[in-house]
Amino acid sequence: MGKSLFQKVWDAHAVRVLPNGQTQLFIGMHLIHEVTSPQAFAMLRELNIKVAFPERTFATVDHIIPTEGTDRKRPLADPMAEEMYSAIEKNTKEHGITFFNPETERQGVVHIVGPEQGVTQPGTTIACGDSHTATHGAFGAIAFGIGTSQVRDVLATQTMSIAPFKVRKVEVTGKLKPGVYAKDVILYIISKLGVNGGLGYAYEFCGDVIKDMSMEGRMTVCNMAIEGGARVGYINPDEKTYEYLKGKPYAPKDWDKAVAYWNSMKSDADAVYDDVVTFKGEDIEPMVTWGITPEHAIGISQAIPAVSNEVMQEALEYTGFAAGEKMDGKKVDVVFIGSCTNGRIEDFREAAKYAKGRKVAAGVRALAVPGSYGVKKQAEVEGLDKIFVEAGFEWREPGCSMCLAMNPDKLIGREISASTSNRNFKGRQGSSTGRTLLVSPVMAVAAAVTGTITDARKVFEIGG
Amino acid sequence: MSLGPITKVTGRAVPVPGDDIDTDRIIPARFLKCVVFDALGGQLFYDERFDADGKSIGHPIDKEQYVGASIIVSDDNFGCGSSREHAPQAIKRAGFNAVIAGSFAEIFFGNCTTLGIVCATADKATRSAIMKAVEANPKAEMTIDVDRKVVKFDGKEYAVDIKPNSRKAFLEGSYDSLAGLLDGLDAVKAFEKTLQYSFK
Ligand code: SF4
Numbered sequence: 220m221g222k223s224l225f226q227k228v229w230d231a232h233a234v235r236v237l238p239n240g241q242t243q244l245f246i247g248m249h250l251i252h253e254v255t256s257p258q259a260f261a262m263l264r265e266l267n268i269k270v271a272f273p274e275r276t277f278a279t280v281d282h283i284i285p286t287e288g289t290d291r292k293r294p295l296a297d298p299m300a301e302e303m304y305s306a307i308e309k310n311t312k313e314h315g316i317t318f319f320n321p322e323t324e325r326q327g328v329v330h331i332v333g334p335e336q337g338v339t340q341p342g343t344t345i346a347c348g349d350s351h352t353a354t355h356g357a358f359g360a361i362a363f364g365i366g367t368s369q370v371r372d373v374l375a376t377q378t379m380s381i382a383p384f385k386v387r388k389v390e391v392t393g394k395l396k397p398g399v400y401a402k403d404v405i406l407y408i409i410s411k412l413g414v415n416g417g418l419g420y421a422y423e424f425c426g427d428v429i430k431d432m433s434m435e436g437r438m439t440v441c442n443m444a445i446e447g448g449a450r451v452g453y454i455n456p457d458e459k460t461y462e463y464l465k466g467k468p469y470a471p472k473d474w475d476k477a478v479a480y481w482n483s484m485k486s487d488a489d490a491v492y493d494d495v496v497t498f499k500g501e502d503i504e505p506m507v508t509w510g511i512t513p514e515h516a517i518g519i520s521q522a523i524p525a526v527s528n529e530v531m532q533e534a535l536e537y538t539g540f541a542a543g544e545k546m547d548g549k550k551v552d553v554v555f556i557g558s559c560t561n562g563r564i565e566d567f568r569e570a571a572k573y574a575k576g577r578k579v580a581a582g583v584r585a586l587a588v589p590g591s592y593g594v595k596k597q598a599e600v601e602g603l604d605k606i607f608v609e610a611g612f613e614w615r616e617p618g619c620s621m622c623l624a625m626n627p628d629k630l631i632g633r634e635i636s637a638s639t640s641n642r643n644f645k646g647r648q649g650s651s652t653g654r655t656l657l658v659s660p661v662m663a664v665a666a667a668v669t670g671t672i673t674d675a676r677k678v679f680e681i682g683g
Numbered sequence: 684m685s686l687g688p689i690t691k692v693t694g695r696a697v698p699v700p701g702d703d704i705d706t707d708r709i710i711p712a713r714f715l716k717c718v719v720f721d722a723l724g725g726q727l728f729y730d731e732r733f734d735a736d737g738k739s740i741g742h743p744i745d746k747e748q749y750v751g752a753s754i755i756v757s758d759d760n761f762g763c764g765s766s767r768e769h770a771p772q773a774i775k776r777a778g779f780n781a782v783i784a785g786s787f788a789e790i791f792f793g794n795c796t797t798l799g800i801v802c803a804t805a806d807k808a809t810r811s812a813i814m815k816a817v818e819a820n821p822k823a824e825m826t827i828d829v830d831r832k833v834v835k836f837d838g839k840e841y842a843v844d845i846k847p848n849s850r851k852a853f854l855e856g857s858y859d860s861l862a863g864l865l866d867g868l869d870a871v872k873a874f875e876k877t878l879q880y881s882f883k
Pocket residue numbers: 281282328329330349351558559560618619622623640641
């Protein structure tokens with residue numbers, strides 16, 4: 220009987236079974252950022268313990284860093300933000316950990332920086348004190364978010380105590396229609412399987428739709444696995460994966476050996492899964508959320524469904540929308556393109572294609588925030604920044620920005636934002652009454668230029 | 684790191700009903716900018732407890748009859764959302780040692796276990812019965828018996844579940860994982876040499 224990639228990678232990293240029954244799992248690559256790591260370093264200091272494998276941890280600063288160029292001067296205006304920034308500087312220096320900071324021009328959202336630097340590789344285990352760590356699964360890594368105590372454990376031992384997951388094969392067959400993107404695919408999957416559907420599972424995404432996706436699209440899909448409850452989401456590596464990694468700063472030097480290892484880690488054709496679900500690519504249309512969890516997502520032509528549970532009721536009370544209404548035509552105040560879900564070069568290319576020669580509607584505040592320096596520089600080489608600025612977007616420095624509004628980018632009051640990020644929880648974008656509608660980058664551009672949620676395919680005449 | 688076994692949790696309880704109480708609600712993101720966890724207790728559920736002027740809007744944990752409670756009773760998918768340990772830290776630092784809910788988000792559950800917060804699950808009927816009983820007699824003490832997996836309250840017993848691994852860890856006092864991991868550090872160093880990749 221064959222094995223899935225998950226099982227192979229797990230087995231290759233299992234050090235032993237701990238007395239508590241869980242696996243002591245070796246973490247091949249560990250990423251840290253400024254919000255969830257300082258407390259872990261503080262705990263190490265208390266115990267007088269050193270980082271065991273400093274060359275297997277990489278750091279960046281993304282959550283609290285302002286994305287307005289002039290605000291990035293140190294010390295940062297917000298003293299707490301400055302304290303976190305200084306803490307990660309000091310901790311990485313003290314323990315000999317590589318820090319991708321703005322000075323190195325390698326800084327960015329942790330889940331964009333990993334792949335860009337080539338430290339995200341197939342067949343590896345990756346952990347980070349951040350729930351969207353499954354993003355790295357797009358490369359065929361087993362990657363998951365951990366809490367601060369586990370960050371401490373990984374720093375101290377490069378291992379952690381964890382129980383294995385079940386594996387669900389999530390297959391998306393056929394082809395996507397024009398104007399439908401990876402973001403729509405994952406919102407669709409979550410709307411069908413629910414925000415709890417993946418509890419206890421690793422999702423193996425596969426099928427022709429996934430195979431046809433670029434690495435950027437695959438990262439968007441894996442990024443949101445956690446929003447469907449699955450802590451791990453991954454895709455078997457293929458030529459596209461290897462092509463993406465080639466030439467990256469940390470790409471393996473012995474390339475052929477690495478490729479042989481990567482190939483050996485792929486799921487076998489006769490791999491056994493705990494569950495299999497299949498969706499048709501053709502059934503998916505541009506998606507938009509109407510509520511307070513990513514499960515509250517519908518196609519642009521659809522209406523908000525009738526209330527069938529308390530969370531839906533609560534969602535409608537919060538957003539002020541009503542069952543039976545369409546999202547098409549809803550006014551927006553803010554448009555945010557960025558985040559670890561949709562802040563990569565391809566997202567900005569696609570968005571710029573439609574922003575070009577158009578203007579952001581009056582009264583709409585539109586932000587384009589590249590996910591990393593790498594993305595920003597590439598976009599500027601291609602002149603995308605100019606397209607956005609001419610259209611009336613603000614073009615920013617890299618960071619998480621309005622994805623969770625820990626930096627100065629925030630919604631005000633009940634503002635509605637069309638956002639390419641991954642969470643529409645209450646208060647997520649910095650205002651306790653603000654509303655977030657999750658969409659793809661192209662739907663976000665359509666919202667920016669029309670001032671409303673609307674079918675981007677009609678506005679931009681996509682797919683005739 | 685011998686934190687001692689946890690065989691039971693005793694204290695007053697507070698019902699916080701509702702499904703999908705996510706980590707942004709447990710601790711709003713703007714409070715995450717701390718390099719130590721000390722202040723988080725007072726910020727637990729902040730946006731659901733206080734209006735813009737910082738006045739209480741009557742969240743259960745602020746209601747007179749529940750102040751001082753140390754067990755939260757809630758519904759499905761408690762703690763979903765972010766992996767931030769700030770959420771269980773806020774719960775712990777606000778004085779809570781256990782949560783009874785329909786289900787828990789996985790990362791949150793793991794974080795709670797490491798901190799010694801007992802997470803017990805109960806079906807809807809049981810939860811409602813517990814909540815009703817607590818509402819009727821908010822000053823009575825509740826005991827969660829970790830070994831027997833029961834909640835004792837006001838003369839009644841309610842069956843709950845506690846995941847085997849975390850139950851075992853509580854009973855043995857091994858819920859903080861680091862000691863066990865450090866034990867095998869030499870083995871880990873040898874293991875690392877067998878891995879097919881490195882970043883040196
Ligand atoms: S972009 Fe958003 S979801 Fe991604 S790491 Fe930053 S805050 Fe988290």
